[in-house]
Amino acid sequence: MNVGIVCDFTEERWYSMDFVADTLIESLPKIQGMNPRRIRPGMKLRCSRLPGLRNNRSAANLDRVINRLHDYPCYLKAHAGLDVYHVVDHSYANLVHVLPADRVVVTCHDADTFRCLFTPIQEPRSHLFRQIARHILKGLQKASLVACSSMATCDALVQAGARPASRLEVVPLGINPVFGPDPDPGADLEVRALLGDPDPGRPEVLHVGSVVERKRIDVLLNVFAAVRKNVPSAVLVRAGGLFTTSQQKLLNDLEITDAVRVFSHLNQRTLAALYRRAAVTLLPSDREGFGLPVAEAMACGAPIIASDLPVLRETGGDAAVYCAAGDPRPWVPATLALLRERAVQGEACRQRVAMSLWQASKFTSMEYARRMSELYSGLAHG
Secondary structure (H helix, E strand, C coil): EEEEEEECCCHHHCCHHHHHHHHHHHHHHCCCCEEEEECCCCCCCCHHHHCCCCCCCCHHHHHHHHHEEEEEEEEEEEECCCCCEEEHHHHHHHHHCCCCCHHHEEECCCCCCHHHHHHCCCCCCCCHHHHHHHHHHHHHCCCCEEECCCHHHHHHHCCCCCCHHHHEEEECCCECCCCCCCCHHHHHHHHHHCCCCCCCCCCEEEECCCCCCCHHHHHHHHHHHHHHHHCCEEEEEECCCCCHHHHHHHHHHCCHHHHHEECCCCHHHHHHHHHHHHHHHECCCCCCCCCHHHHHHHHCCCCCEEEEHHHHHHCCCCCEEEEEECCCHHHHHHHHHHHHHHHHHHHHHHHHHHHHHHHEEEEEEEEHHHHHHHCCCCCCCC
């Protein structure tokens, strides 16, 4: 069966979306009869190449819109004839309009793209933005099947009336096998070059993810600043996008700039090595679709504190520690407690690692590929 894996533009640099596509490309060939084909054009830069607009955010966004709504659909028309298509990112669901919809599955990771339609008072947007979101939503509704990465996302679509439950499947994401507790000498050496030798007296607090508003980097920085008053040697390590101007100002105001290290575009082996070194991983997001850093941290045996959201409890189970989203106050004692636990390396720490590894074992890349292959077969032969 020839399966078109419809990917995000590389230039978008959405780690989690690229991860889903890469997982399928790597894992599906191990399943009899599955032949995945990556579909991904290069982004054409027009507006952002004009004189004086090379670093202009509005010009870059306009390029994204033109490429998503015009160039990619045109590109897809030249890749017709495959048995099944899988659009791995729901925000690209507009592409369903130019595909054989009865043979298309879209993965929906969260309802954020459609918040301006589902909850317009909470998410006010321009008329043009809402029109584009509606066009994408119609593509999602047109697809034969939508695979949600969590039950929370499934519930959100049903409650909004976007899709009936009968046309939704919950398929949790799988994590790459490189995320594990065992040392990886090459990756460990790379991290040593970035951060120096591991030092129990200099605990590393890790955050993995982008800097978009819902990730609540403000909470992260305030928590770390408070933690550092108790543990002055602590270091905050961020793997993801660079701080925004307002986040950098907060960083300066909190006087923690010298204790923060930011790395972007790390490969998965290096990221896994960061998790293994971390004394604790924090995920203070307001909203998530699955919580990939939770699963990755657990697979590496790293303690994790996450926002108390239904979707993150789905992923973290009893292995994670949960704190109220948006309020830094409970995060500080929770973080300090795990730092102490990690420093002692006693029975409580060993039990936490064992529980984390067990919970993470539910989310393997092969299980994800197997579940998706069943959906593909159902579409192709349905």
